[in-house]
Amino acid sequence: MIIYPVLKDGATIGVTAPSSGVEEELHELLKQAIERMRDQGFRVVSGKTPWTQVKAKSAPLLQRAEELNSMMQNEEIDIIIPPWGGELLIEILEYIDFSKIQNKWILGYSDISLLLLATTLTTGLATAHGTNLIDLRGEYSDDTTAMWQQVLANKTGETIVQKSSKSYQKEWNHHKPSPCVFHLTEKTDWKTLSNQPVYIEGRLLGGCIDVIHHLVGTPYGDVKTFRATQIQNEPIIWYLENCELTTTDVRRSLVQMKLAGWFEGCSGILFGRSAANTTVDDYSIEDVYREMADELQIPIIYDIDCGHVPPQLTFINGAHAEVRVEDGKGTVIQHFRP
Structure with a gap:
């Protein structure tokens, strides 16, 4: 619960x-x-x-x-x-x-x-x-x-709805402070691999992939027991964002999570925008997303409002969520179910 x-x-x-x-x-x-x-x-x-x-x-x-x-x-x-x-x-x-x-x-x-x-x-x-x-x-x-x-x-027992942002901040500019901390200049566009509308639901879990994959194999990263004892094996929507990893680093981390069983019962993965995601030998972040979608047979949504390229939605670990994406816009409905 x-x-x-x-x-x-x-x-x-x-x-x-x-x-x-x-x-x-x-x-x-x-x-x-x-x-x-x-x-x-x-x-x-x-x-x-x-x-x-x-x-x-x-x-x-x-x-x-x-x-x-x-x-x-x-x-x-x-x-x-x-x-x-x-x-x-x-x-x-x-x-x-x-x-x-x-x-x-x-x-x-x-x-x-x-x-x-x-x-x-x-x-x-x-x-x-x-x-x-x-x-x-x-x-x-x-x-x-x-x-x-x-x-x-x-x-x-209540529900909260959040919408994707209208625009996001391309880069930090601390030398030009403004009444609103962020300088939102770029149009937000939530993407799907299929370029088609996507709907997924499940319990939210996630964070910065740079650090959370280090929980694999520790007493603090027991996703299997959490699913069985806290959420009655409901599906999980993972939301992940990359701070500093190259595409191969991201791939290694995701495979590690997969091998540890973290993606068992996963209904979809949301990836935040990232200024990292450096291509390695023509291996792009979109290649990573496609491989994960093919291997797990789940939808993947990316460039969402999450992480180090602000602004970002407030995701609640453990909440039941419905995520809809269509025409570059996203809606996240979170149900605070025990």
């Missing part, structure tokens, strides 16, 4: 950095994001780790784990939103006390998706793949990003 937290008005946000913290020269960005949340009526409690960054991590692994455990067990904190992702969250997984996690949201993406997926697979607690805190520092958010609050305020 999936357990869904509920984001309430005036909720308390816990800010901790289980992966990377924020370098001193960028502290102003984090301060802006925290103030923006307070302006919206949230209470914000920050730990120490968001404000430090040494050797590719916010702090030593035990300090990161202790701060995260403290916030996860603190009944006064309603949602945890790290400042952003990073590189080495995997170091702290074995030190997280999943048995004492309270019913609260964790929101983020990139390296944070490793924590999200491990938490849902291990405990049945729904987690939220979406914006990070730093990207909420603008005077306002685009319509797609802003949906995070509505999605997380959804209650068990």
Whole structure:
């Protein structure tokens, strides 16, 4: 059974950095994001780790784990939103006390998706793949990003609908800040391999493929047991996004996931837009998608609003979803079914 937290008005946000913290020269960005949340009526409690960054991590692994455990067990904190992702969250997984996690949201993406997926697979607690805190520092958010609050305020048994964005950001331009953090200049176009309308449904699981495939073979990546005990072997829709991998790296990771049984009972895969996906020896990302579709005999939808090419939808790990794509536009309906 999936357990869904509920984001309430005036909720308390816990800010901790289980992966990377924020370098001193960028502290102003984090301060802006925290103030923006307070302006919206949230209470914000920050730990120490968001404000430090040494050797590719916010702090030593035990300090990161202790701060995260403290916030996860603190009944006064309603949602945890790290400042952003990073590189080495995997170091702290074995030190997280999943048995004492309270019913609260964790929101983020990139390296944070490793924590999200491990938490849902291990405990049945729904987690939220979406914006990070730093990207909420603008005077306002685009319509797609802003949906995070509505999605997380959804209650068990309720349904939330999200539409594909109208446009996306081609590249980051931190030297030209704007009232909305993202510079959305390119027309969004959700694609299917068949170039025909596609409809799929199932329970959502996913994250950044760079990091989540490292859960294969660990106690935190037991998809088979999760399916049997938490969702009664319902089909899974995997949503995946690539931060830095070449096409051959993506292929290797997907094959590893396949061999581990992660795609058993899979009804379809959604791939986010990516500025990586570097072609290797004429082997393109579309080739990867076609091979996976042929091998698994499932539909594949790609260039969706997910990941490091914003904006992105808020996907709930564990939620039952219906995904429709037609004429380059997508609709994701999420049902908060136990």
